[in-house]
Amino acid sequence: MKIRMADIADVNGIAKVHVDSWRTTYRDIISDEFLNKLSYESREKLWASNMSNMKVYIAENDEGVIVGFSTGGKERSGNYTGTDGELYAIYILKEYQGQGIGKLLVKPVIDELLSLNINSMLVLVLEKNNSCQFYEALGGKQLDCIEVEIAGDKLNEIVYGWTDIRAIQL
Numbered sequence: 001m002k003i004r005m006a007d008i009a010d011v012n013g014i015a016k017v018h019v020d021s022w023r024t025t026y027r028d029i030i031s032d033e034f035l036n037k038l039s040y041e042s043r044e045k046l047w048a049s050n051m052s053n054m055k056v057y058i059a060e061n062d063e064g065v066i067v068g069f070s071t072g073g074k075e076r077s078g079n080y081t082g083t084d085g086e087l088y089a090i091y092i093l094k095e096y097q098g099q100g101i102g103k104l105l106v107k108p109v110i111d112e113l114l115s116l117n118i119n120s121m122l123v124l125v126l127e128k129n130n131s132c133q134f135y136e137a138l139g140g141k142q143l144d145c146i147e148v149e150i151a152g153d154k155l156n157e158i159v160y161g162w163t164d165i166r167a168i169q170l
Contacts, residue, residue, distance in 0.1 A: 001059050001060070001061065001067075001099075001101055001104060002059070002060045003057060003058070003059050003060075003104050003105065003107075003108060004057070004058060004060070005055055005056070005057055005058075005108070006051065006055075006056040006057065006058045006069065007051075008048060008051060010056075010058055010066060011044045011047045011048045011051070012040070012044060013058065013065065013066030014043075014044075014047045014056065014058065014066060014069050015040045015041075015043035015044040015046075015047055016040055016066070017066055017067065017068060017069055017091050017092070017093055018043045018047070018069075018091055019038045019039070019040055019043055020093055020094075021068075021091040021092060021093055021094065022035060022038055022091070023035050023036075023038065024093075024094040025091075025094070025129060025130075025131070026126070026129070028128075029126060029128045029129065029155070030150055030151055030153065030155075031151045031152075031153060033151070034150070034151035050071070054071050054073055054088070055071065055073075055108075055112060056069055056070070056071045057069060057070050057071065057105055057108040057109065059092070059096075059101050059104060059105055061096070067092060067093045067096040067101070068090070068091060068092035068093065068096060068101050068102075068105055069089070069090070069091060069105065070087065070089060070090040070091075070105035070106065070108070070109050071088045071089050071090075071109065072085060072086055072087040072088050072089075072109035072112065072113060072121070073085070073086065073088065073112070073113075073116075074086065074116070074118065075121075075122060076088075079144075080122055080143060080144070080159065080161065082120060082163065083120045083121065083122045083143070083161045083162075083163075084113075084118045084119070084120050084121075085113040085116075085118040085119075085120060085121035085122070085165065086121060086122055086123065087106065087109055087121055087122070087123040090102060090105050090106065090109075090123075092105070102131075102134055103138075103170045104170075106138070106168070106170060107170050109121075110165045110168060110170070113165060114165065114166070118165075119163075119164055119165055119166060120161065120162060120163050120164065120165060121161065121162050121165045122143060122159055122160060122161040122162070123135060123140065123159075123160050124146075124157045124158070124159050124160075125157065125158050125160065126148075126155055126156070126157055126158075127145065127155070127156040127157065127158050128155075128156075132158060132160075135160040136160070138162075138168050138169070138170075139162060139167065139168055139169070140160030140161065140162055141160065141161055141162070142158055142159070142160060142161075143159045143160065143161040144158075144159040145157070145158055145159070146159065
């Protein structure tokens with residue numbers, strides 16, 4: 001598996017992973033109607049825009065196909081004093097999950113945060129998402145549980161945090 005920083009030519013692959021992983025990960029959590037309306041085109045535009053102000057890291061399989069991505073940076077909400085970094089997104093195609101790719105994609109985000117002298121991090125995860133176990137296995141501690149609204153449904157989001165990202169075993 002090759003991990004590298006994405007460039008603008010990768011937005012199609014990133015969009016495909018984003019949409020496809022949402023459809024598998026959030027099935028039975030978010031309404032089918034919402035998931036079915038997700039489009040590659042709208043996600044391509046979103047990621048083309050995002051890449052102008054954030055670094056995105058991708059995982060490519062042996063054939064050069066993008067199978068996952070991650071991104072992070074400074075914590076965005078300002079609600080968690082002492083937690084200065086954030087893992088904004090990490091998505092992996094279902095058929096590639098459970099193979100260690102998540103850890104490979106978390107590492108460049110941590111490295112980026114450390115280069116900014118940021119030693120702590122949080123991530124927000126829907127409570128019913130199976131990936132909660134992934135963050136707990138990395139030593140994430142629950143800091144909060146907040147309510148969010150997606151597609152008209154009120155859902156709980158767990159906020160996991162790490163006070164020292166240098167201690168995360170990857």
